[in-house]
Amino acid sequence: MTKVKICGLMELEHVKTAVESGADAIGFVFAKSRRQVTVDQARELATAVPSDVLKIGVFVNEALEEVERIAREVPLDVVQLHGDEDPDYVRRLSIPTIKALSIKTKEDVQQALQYEVGYFLFDAPGVEFRGGSGHSFDWSMLAKANISPDKVILAGGLTEHNINEAIHIVQPFMVDVSSGVETAQRKDTEKIRTFIRAVRDEER
Numbered sequence: 001m002t003k004v005k006i007c008g009l010m011e012l013e014h015v016k017t018a019v020e021s022g023a024d025a026i027g028f029v030f031a032k033s034r035r036q037v038t039v040d041q042a043r044e045l046a047t048a049v050p051s052d053v054l055k056i057g058v059f060v061n062e063a064l065e066e067v068e069r070i071a072r073e074v075p076l077d078v079v080q081l082h083g084d085e086d087p088d089y090v091r092r093l094s095i096p097t098i099k100a101l102s103i104k105t106k107e108d109v110q111q112a113l114q115y116e117v118g119y120f121l122f123d124a125p126g127v128e129f130r131g132g133s134g135h136s137f138d139w140s141m142l143a144k145a146n147i148s149p150d151k152v153i154l155a156g157g158l159t160e161h162n163i164n165e166a167i168h169i170v171q172p173f174m175v176d177v178s179s180g181v182e183t184a185q186r187k188d189t190e191k192i193r194t195f196i197r198a199v200r201d202e203e204r
């Protein structure tokens with residue numbers, strides 16, 4: 001069953017909706033972004049997340065000690081590195097890690113192979129910030145790559161309208177959405193519900 005992460009949550013109501021609708025993971029953005037939350041905000045939002053739903057923190061080129069401190073304080077289960085963090089940085093982290101890669105060409109997909117992580121997240125290149133642009137990329141580049149789909153988290157411009165095609169092509173372990181469940185740059189409870197339902201419908 002494809003897992004679902006709802007990312008960039010900033011309000012308790014939206015965290016609750018995601019959890020009640022069956023999200024497997026919730027993402028909090030600590031990087032520079034219009035969705036950035038403070039540690040105190042994330043700690044408060046995290047109180048609404050049960051232990052069987054992962055709390056994932058999104059970071060971009062943050063000092064390693066700072067990532068570990070924030071992960072302890074919220075607390076986070078997993079960190080998602082969305083910047084230029086190198087394999088050595090990732091190796092030194094003591095927290096389960098997702099390495100995000102921006103995909104323009106099929107060579108970008110191969111960059112993943114240098115990282116010793118449980119999961120790779122493939123996203124379209126950012127526009128204003130390093131992620132969360134609402135743009136997608138050519139998913140067939142993943143389908144052709146020699147990377148196990150079981151290690152793949154697919155992100156970038158996913159919506160209720162394209163998610164079924166994306167899952168069909170990539171067969172990822174997890175899908176990750178932020179912009180696609182927003183209206184006027186704010187999370188939309190109905191879109192969160194509809195997106196998760198669309199992923200679940202794929203399994204039927």
Ligand SMILES: O=C(O)c1ccccc1N[C@@H]1O[C@H](COP(=O)(O)O)[C@@H](O)[C@H]1O
Binds near residue numbers: 008121157180
């Ligand atoms: O969401 C953000 O603002 C963000 C900022 C910096 C790095 C990553 C960010 N989000 C991640 O971007 C992808 C795709 O999001 P979208 O659905 O295209 O908006 C997703 O992995 C978010 O975790």
